[in-house]
Amino acid sequence: xxxxxxxxxxxxxxxxxxxxxxxxxxxxxxxxxxxxxxxxxxxxxxxxxxxxxxxxxxxxxxxxxxxxxxxxxxxxxxxxxxxxxxxxxxxxxxxxxxxxxxxxxxxxxxxxxxxxxxxxxxxxxxxxxxxxxxxxxxxxxxxxxxxxxxxxxxxxxxxxxxxxxxxxxxxxxxxxxxxxxxxxxxxxxxxxxxxxxxxxxxxxxxxxxxxxxxxxxxxxxxxxxxxxxxxxxxxxxxxxxxxxxxxxxxxxxxxxxxxxxxxxxxxxxxxxxxxxxxxxxxxxxxxxxxxxxxxxxxxxxx
Numbered sequence: 001x002x003x004x005x006x007x008x009x010x011x012x013x014x015x016x017x018x019x020x021x022x023x024x025x026x027x028x029x030x031x032x033x034x035x036x037x038x039x040x041x042x043x044x045x046x047x048x049x050x051x052x053x054x055x056x057x058x059x060x061x062x063x064x065x066x067x068x069x070x071x072x073x074x075x076x077x078x079x080x081x082x083x084x085x086x087x088x089x090x091x092x093x094x095x096x097x098x099x100x101x102x103x104x105x106x107x108x109x110x111x112x113x114x115x116x117x118x119x120x121x122x123x124x125x126x127x128x129x130x131x132x133x134x135x136x137x138x139x140x141x142x143x144x145x146x147x148x149x150x151x152x153x154x155x156x157x158x159x160x161x162x163x164x165x166x167x168x169x170x171x172x173x174x175x176x177x178x179x180x181x182x183x184x185x186x187x188x189x190x191x192x193x194x195x196x197x198x199x200x201x202x203x204x205x206x207x208x209x210x211x212x213x214x215x216x217x218x219x220x221x222x223x224x225x226x227x228x229x230x231x232x233x234x235x236x237x238x239x240x241x242x243x244x245x246x247x248x249x250x251x252x253x254x255x256x257x258x259x260x261x262x263x264x265x266x267x268x269x270x271x272x273x274x275x276x277x278x279x280x281x282x283x284x285x286x287x288x289x290x291x292x293x294x295x296x297x298x299x300x301x302x
Contacts, residue, residue: 022042022043022044022045023040023043023044023045023073023074023155023158023159023162024044024045024047024071024072024073024074025040025044025045025046025047025072025073025074025075025076026047026049026068026069026072026074026075026076026099027046027047027048027049027075027076027077028048028049028050028056028075028076028077028078028082028083028087029048029049029050029056029077029078029082029138029274030048030050030051030052030274030275030276031138031144031274031275031284031287032048032076032077032078032109032147032151033046033047033048033076033275034275034283034284035076035144035147035148035151035284036074036076036151038148038169038173038284039148039151039152039155039166039169039170039173040155040166040169041165041169043159043162043165043166044155047068047072049065049068051276052250052251052272052273052274052275052276052277052281053250053251053276053277054251055251055252056078056082056083057082057083057085057223058085058086059083059085059086060086061086061087061089061090061093065090066090066093066094067094069090069091069093069094069096069099070094070095070096071096072094072096072099072105073098073099073105073158073159074099074105074106074107074154074155074158075091075099075105075106075107076107076109076151077106077107077108077109078108078109078110078135078136078137078138079108079109079110079111079132079135080108080110080115080132080133080134080135080137081131081132081135082110082135082136091106104154104157104158105158107150107151107154109137109138109147109150109151110132110133110135110137111150112143112146112147112149112150112151113137113143113146113147115132115133115134115137116133116134116204116205116208117133117134117201117204118131118132118133118134119131119133134201134202134204134205136202136203136204136205136273137205138205138273138274139202139203139205139206139209139273139291140205140206140208140209141177141180141181141184141209141288142181142209143205144177144284145174145177145178145181148170148173148174148177149170149174152166152167152169152170176285177285180285180288184288184289184292187292187296188210188292188295188296190296190299191210191211191212191295191296191299192210192211192212193211193212193213194212194213194244194245194299195212195213195214195215195241195242195243195244196212196213196214196215196243196244196245196246196247197214197215197216197217197218197234197238197243197245197246197247197260197264197266198214198216198217198218198246198247198248199217199218199219199226199246199247199248199249199252199256199257200217200218200219200222200223200248200249200252201217201219201222202249202273203247203271206291210295215237215238215241215243216234216237216238216241216243217234218230218231218234218246218256218257218260225256226256231256231259231260234260234264235260235263235264238264238266243264243266244266244267244298244299245266245267245268245269245295245298245299246260246261246264246266246267246268246269247269247271248268248269248270248271249270249271249272249273249277250270250271250272250273250274250277250278251273251277254268254270257270267298267299268298269294269295269298270294271291271294271295272287272290272291274287275287278290278294280293
């Protein structure tokens with residue numbers, strides 16, 4: 001066989017080889033799926049367990065999700081007990097040793113940030129209280145930046161062959177995210193110091209970032225639906241400490257907030273809460289663009 005024929009066979013054999021498989025990522029919430037895609041690009045395949053119109057506390061460990069976890073190379077979730085009602089069972093049923101807590105294939109975003117609302121003592125009688133602190137870290141873009149750094153490092157650890165690509169993607173994301181945060185902070189200046197009411201204790205990181213003051217919560221305890229007597233007590237509170245806005249997340253029933261808006265004369269604001277929670281929140285940048293636009297429009301209307 002001549003040299004040309006041998007070369008042709010080598011080329012043909014090389015072309016016939018399967019492409020390197022993408023790193024399979026199982027994300028618990030849309031924000032982490034979006035971030036993993038930002039950092040992983042064509043080198044990852046991302047599946048997200050939930051959508052923006054689902055309560056991330058209340059998810060069923062369905063066979064389809066177990067199958068996704070079974071085939072995953074990396075599980076990316078919030079942690080801080082947000083998924084405690086479903087993720088441990090899902091991971092156990094998956095039989096995938098490399099994505100169990102404590103393994104490199106398990107990544108908890110909340111481990112990368114400073115937690116707020118950490119209880120001094122744990123008492124489940126107080127409702128859906130998380131021992132590690134409030135888990136809704138995605139409402140502060142500074143937390144997204146911190147998680148991006150940690151997640152990029154983890155991607156490089158478990159997929160060293162593509163480490164350089166993940167490092168470049170992280171640098172590109174940071175180069176776009178940092179100016180966006182500066183722009184959002186400037187836009188949000190009129191919101192600083194405004195008194196607000198929350199339907200669920202889900203916005204503490206947003207308030208910490210923007211300087212908003214939470215004066216009441218519609219849920220009598222975290223995760224407990226508002227009762228008529230409690231709503232009346234919130235209304236009485238607002239007579240002494242007026243609020244401008246009442247906020248609820250896209251996945252929540254709006255009726256408690258609408259009741260307060262009607263009876264308390266405050267503006268009601270439906271926030272996307274995560275990627276996909278509104279038409280404008282198509283990605284992480286849109287999430288904060290739309291969140292601020294809604295807050296500013298409601299605040300200006302009062």
